[in-house]
Amino acid sequence: MQRFAAHEFLETQEALRTKHAEIEMHGLFAEMAQDPQLKNMITRHQRTVINAYQQGINLLLGKGVNVTNMPHVPQMRMMEQTSVGLHNPQMVPPNPHPSRLSDLTISTIMLNWHKNGSMVSMMWANxxxxxxxxxxxxxGANLCQEMAYETWQYMNARGFYQTPQLADHTMNTMVEAYQRQPVMV
Incomplete structure (x- = not known):
């Protein structure tokens, strides 16, 4: 039996429990989502998490899944052209007693899962x-950041997540504050 260091074993156990919960939550979200494009994205993300879950199980069971030599193929799909700047942003009040989650809520939860998953996975790797x-x-960190970006693109295209932009003069002033480092020979 292959022995692991305590930290990596415990953190991999945590990663598998998290993926287990994500698989189930993605299933619920796919059932609740109204937008077919969101449903499709949720289903693809769920398949990605299922594959990652199975890889983790195989690693712990010593089945020889060689993730070191596995090329990383980005899973992210460009949904639509991103929009920067605010375009009449409006936020509907939250419903404290929903019988079904809105596409806004589903995509917001997914975005935050994936963003946090990327950070935590990298911390575990360290x-x-x-x-x-x-x-x-x-x-896992790379897959999470790709799924987060795809989720953000979906939200941005629907106006759920608008990205503020600084005025040109503010950006120029900030950029011009930096000096190039002289080339040392």
Whole structure:
């Protein structure tokens, strides 16, 4: 039996429990989503998490899944052209007693899951000594950031998540405050 360091084993257990919950939550969200494009994205994200879950199980069971040599293929799909700047932003008040979650709420929860998943997975990777387990968590961080960006694109295209932009003079003033470092020979 392959032995793991305590930190990497416990963090991989945590990652698997988290993926287990995400698989189930994605299933619920897919049932609740109204927008077919959101349903499709949720289903694809769920498949990604299922594959990552199975890889983690295989690693812990010593089945020889070699994540170190696995090329990373981005899963992200460009949904639509992103929009920067505010365009009459409005936020509907939250419903404290919903029988079904809105597409806004579903996509917001997904965005935050994936953003946090990326950060936590990288933190877990930093605690690993086994190269395969370390790479497993790094791959998880990359997949999460890609799913977060795809979710943000969906939200941005629907006006759910608008991105403020600084005025040109403010940006120019801030950029011009930096000086290039002289080239050292």
């Amino acid at each position: 605690e690993c000594v086994d190269p395969q387990i370390r790479q497993y968590h790094i791959s």
